Amino acid sequence: MKQVFDRPQSLVDVPFHFCPGCHHGIVHRLVGECIDKYGVREEAIGVASVGCSVFLYDYFDADVFEAPHGRGAAVATGVKRARPENFVFTYQGDGDLAAIGTAEIIHAANRGEPITVIFVNNMVFGMTGGQMAPTTMPGQETTTTPFGRDPKTNGFPMKMAELLAGLEGTTFVARAAVNNIKNLMRAKKMLQRAFEAQINDQGFGFVEFLSACPTNWKMTPKQANERVNNEMIPYFPLGIFKGEAN
Amino acid sequence: MKQVFDRPQSLVDVPFHFCPGCHHGIVHRLVGECIDKYGVREEAIGVASVGCSVFLYDYFDADVFEAPHGRGAAVATGVKRARPENFVFTYQGDGDLAAIGTAEIIHAANRGEPITVIFVNNMVFGMTGGQMAPTTMPGQETTTTPFGRDPKTNGFPMKMAELLAGLEGTTFVARAAVNNIKNLMRAKKMLQRAFEAQINDQGFGFVEFLSACPTNWKMTPKQANERVNNEMIPYFPLGIFKGEAN
Amino acid sequence: MYFDSLIAGFGGQGVLLMGNILVYAAMEEKKHVTFMPVYGVEMRGGTANCTVVISDREIGSPIIQSPVSVIAMNLPSMEKFAPRIKKGGLLVVNASLIPEEEVRFKGIECLHIPSRELALEVGDERLANMVVLGATVQKSGVVGMKALKRALVPALDPRYHKMIEKNIRGMERGAEFVKHGS
């Protein structure tokens, strides 16, 4: 018997600190698989955001360092301009990228910085205990929307993929999910395209991952996966919004 | 003979400090005319941004106060939430709204704050001496793009009207110009719609005014007006991007 | 009178709820009390914990370097916090998740509570934390059982007030186990 599935080399062999059923773990592995696939571990420079994924530097066997909350896109701009030959990627949550980091991500995308952005949208602020995020669903209860998010006062969930796809500077913009095997396989393809956009010097690559956060959704991992299907995907349609499939 | 055209009452009878041929003066007058038309001078609370329009509080006979650079949309949110019965408007330049204020304007629009935003896009940072703005044209020389704006490193001009029209929270989003009488008359109509969006409690109103800045474009007022026609309008199409005409 | 307890386990074992009930119980008996939860990243999947200090004098620091008692709901929290217990202190162990042989601490009293089994007896596995709480209060006598039960009302979110009855039975079962050794 031959081994057909194993941990990607670029992932350090340590346990994740994530809660049971958290999709951060899956997305981390997909990123590791892409780094292995394109052999960029030694060129990779990762920019960790502030959220449940803040320990990115513990989990990847590559140079990774910390950006202040929301500033990943600006930090990565500085890195890529200083070392264009390196593979530069950021891994950011929905609070980090779509709330405090709105200006930074939009302007990095508008400048067409040739970086790869992994955006985990789990509809809450995970690390700080489940507050409303810009992507929280209307009516969704969080610790700062105890009566459910009211679009009239808190606005509608923000569709970052569509928003960034509208900027001329972007090369590849897509949205994926990892809540079932079909979506997960498609997600792999999309992430590969985003990697290629940088590796082939085409430009700015961005993949939004709809992700479950069972702890703050107060759901079991099974229910959380279902919620991604029933609630998230209808509002946040999956697909490639800019650039072609590989 | 009857008087058919005079200074709007809501404009204080003092000279403008703007340079000769600067469209800020025209836009100020259009705002004054709308305030008179809807009789909201006594309810108006204006939020002045930081740019050549920083002296808004000197020119309008209404309560107007100063927001830090880029923060007009957030300050106006605070005002409108505190006094919903007042007519709240901001008057911002392209550096103020589209550069440092990107996050604030997008989230205020996303929340659908019922405020009226007057956005003067003159493709430069006027007050600070003509640096590049997010809306500067490719190839356009400014004091920080001496060799002309290079989209590869400085990105493409940002189309704020299209970007905000994509957000569900917005009610009326349009782009106008005041470089000739036809455009100016259409601009008046659009500004009225943006006023009505707030006065009729429909929601967030936004009008982008393509404007000339002869001094920093190093052009005569005549040439500047032509540039609005030949260079700006093709890239920044005029029209209503969201909400219907009146 | 002075008592403090560090209650630890992994997120979802209701560790902070146990702390809150103890706090309201102390308030019922007009005692000085402080409650200090440890939130943030350690809580994710790791050990979540809180410290309750009860005294009849004003309380200084709500964080205790060497606590008088520790309630360990799972193995990692026992390993992390039991060594800090003051000489002669009390370690309450959730025996359902912590095998006997793992508990090798000298100079302190150890109380093994088969919380899951006792909770199942009373009808609901999720009452494990109430069982341990009842046992600890019985053992230490820090507050009366009456105050402990009455504390459920302020401590529980109104949505869970229908569970009060079951929680009380869980507490009693734990106390009984300590009294009669089974």
Added chain:
Amino acid sequence: MYFDSLIAGFGGQGVLLMGNILVYAAMEEKKHVTFMPVYGVEMRGGTANCTVVISDREIGSPIIQSPVSVIAMNLPSMEKFAPRIKKGGLLVVNASLIPEEEVRFKGIECLHIPSRELALEVGDERLANMVVLGATVQKSGVVGMKALKRALVPALDPRYHKMIEKNIRGMERGAEFVKHGS
């Protein structure tokens, strides 16, 4: 040796260029010199101004409360700065834009330069500022005309070097006007 001059006018009159030329002229003659432009909002349509200080000793503050000389290129700047001139100082007035009767200052020397007319004589209305500069240098003797002309090279942006000849003629016409009174 000490000399300072506040040169003011509205944006577009080349006020800052006059200051820059004076600075490079002083550097040509190995003198200490400082240049202080006033940018920002006042400049928009209002009075733009700069202060040049030339001395053979280290210069303290580049901003002078009461300058030895003021060059006023338009009425508002004359009204704003002329009152600050030290007793016995020099006021150079751009007579083309400032009518004679507006100039009523006691205790200082006033020099009226019909800059527009003189500039037209030399062939280009935009040389008005060069005319006034030549006149001022001639009158005050702060730097030699040779150094003033040579200063045009570093002071002018390479794109305008083709204008150097015309600028020199403007300066000379201004100097001549002071020497011969017409």
Added chain:
Amino acid sequence: MGMIEFRFERCKGCGLCVLACPKELLSVGSVTNRAGYPVAQIDSMEECTGCAICAEMCPDVVITVFK
């Protein structure tokens, strides 16, 4: 039929009114106001229709129009 008035001191001589007037009645001469700006003027008032286009285009609200 129409008549326009200029607020002499407010004009900055930008010439936008001159461009806009459909009858091409306006021009910016050599007369300057206190601030030193050359001021716009109307060459023949009779032909003015009072359409107010010049006033609409003026950045400094210099022109008042009568009809």
Added chain:
Amino acid sequence: MGMIEFRFERCKGCGLCVLACPKELLSVGSVTNRAGYPVAQIDSMEECTGCAICAEMCPDVVITVFK
């Protein structure tokens, strides 16, 4: 034809693998690891096709697959 291995201490008992297995061969029992999480297990290895779907869906890279 297929075989899978679990890293016992890494499993958090989330059950996503159980959901994903097309053959429904997996389950989360009452056996807990050191951290106190109930661990996933395979009920009949023979029927496993080695398709690795369970491993793909696992958030903690617990399962290694052989074919």
Added chain:
Amino acid sequence: MGAIEAGCRFYFGYPITPQNDIPEYMSRHLPEVGGTFIQAESEIASINMLLGAAATGARAMTSSSSPGISLKQEGISYLCGSQIPGVIVNMCRSGPGLGGISPSQGDYFQATRGGGHGDYRTIVLAPHSVQEAYGLSMKAFDLADKYRNPVVILGDALLGQMKEPLKKYKYRKKEFKKDWIMTGAKGREKRRLKSLYLADGELTDHNWMLYKKYQRMKREIMFETQFMEDARLVTVAFGSVARILKSAVEMAREKGMKVGLFRPITIYPFPYEALDKISQSVHNFMALELNTGQMIEDVKLAVGHKKNQVDFYGRPPGSIPSPDELFQEVKSVYMKRIG
């Protein structure tokens, strides 16, 4: 709770451990009293929303922890420049950078000297218990309105996360002059709020006026002293360090050491005169802080000019000293200085 009791009807904030209890509480309870809660997109947006609401005369509040407070420094400088009231709560966590979420007093300079640009000061209140925090929250709104200036409440992660029994009490409503607020120029002249003064000397006068206001704030100085009667060594600490130190001083007293405790409650305006008066009789002082030396500068400025001795114990943020540890530190200084 104190804030709502004092009539605060507007809260703008952004989540950050360890102060999340405040926005979470406000999101639930402000709507109940007809108030407005907004979770802004960032700390900068929240301080500017406060600026907008407060400009209309509303009582508004924002809260965050260290990194978030650094992002509000420009906003606070603008509030001072335009003289707009507001209450800013900082549950200080350990830094610098992301640092950690354990208690710290590393933001003392930022709060008392102004982390923003320009010459400005804010009143800074430093509670050391939940009960005191409740009272000071109400006082903060009065002070903000009285001086038309932002007021900072400097707590820390200990205070931010801990729970203690609280005796609630009624807030006595005070009236303040509101002839400057933005309400729409109906039946009155228009009003203006700005911090830009470009005319010659205008800003200098404006800054003189602000300076005099900051001097007048000296009337609001509050501090607490214990065991001072026969003290030979006076320990100085604020917030939760003062709380832990109290147990340590009690231990020292039991051992017969004549140690006093001086706890500033307002750390701006700092109680310089009070400390100076004490230094007429006591010549040994000791500052204890959860940082590497910030408040000690104010203690030195207060008593440093005579032949007084100012000792220091600093515990860099990241871990909390126990009462015993502080007792050992106090004892070693006492032995060295007094013997």
Added chain:
Amino acid sequence: MGAIEAGCRFYFGYPITPQNDIPEYMSRHLPEVGGTFIQAESEIASINMLLGAAATGARAMTSSSSPGISLKQEGISYLCGSQIPGVIVNMCRSGPGLGGISPSQGDYFQATRGGGHGDYRTIVLAPHSVQEAYGLSMKAFDLADKYRNPVVILGDALLGQMKEPLKKYKYRKKEFKKDWIMTGAKGREKRRLKSLYLADGELTDHNWMLYKKYQRMKREIMFETQFMEDARLVTVAFGSVARILKSAVEMAREKGMKVGLFRPITIYPFPYEALDKISQSVHNFMALELNTGQMIEDVKLAVGHKKNQVDFYGRPPGSIPSPDELFQEVKSVYMKRIG
């Protein structure tokens, strides 16, 4: 110019009067030497781009003026937390808020005490002429690399806009240990840069290490003294105030007054010892600043402990004192103290 001469190849900035000459100069001249200029969308984006570029070992710089510097405080705290070098130039303008564009020294506390959160310090250099600014720019990059810490150059609107003849000179390249930079883990272990330390006590140790580093910076203290030989009154000022004061002191000397001038060039680390030594012989000091009293606290901390007298003249930002005005102030203090 000095920066480029010292090998700075990355500039990230945002326009603000009165420092626009710097970004405008860099936008033209950096590309000529293969460098990168970005006008970022805001000051926050620019300090974070600097953080990114500097993390790879590149020499990077950003500049702004007061309001923009307030927005960079969080970023500066992160640079200190992760020990990443960088040069930040503040051409201080008058505040608070929008204030004005005239010179000011109102940001002294922000620069020397850290306007951001947490216990951190940055070396702060205060040039008083274009020539000195040129030299200090080069030194700033060496100090930043030597201590792996951001370095602040505190100028003001006077220095920012003024032109003076400049003698350029070659920068002597120094080598610095770069075993921490992000370059991709090729043929070596992976590297990490962070400021988050959550394990018990880990952050305390980290902060102790940073504290010791800040103490080591004392070696870099620079100051200049003039007319000190027989001085009876020593005036203390930095930057452009020191420049204006020099003319005033010359006037005083001509009038026979024994006045000395002490000009700190590094205002962090502040030359406490040097001033203290002087106070053995001279007992009268006078601090002169373009604010309402900030550096005076450091002067008092340096000499305040003996029977020395520290006088003060503060001109709030908004207008600039002339040499005569300063002369009058110095004279009145001299007459009062020395007679």
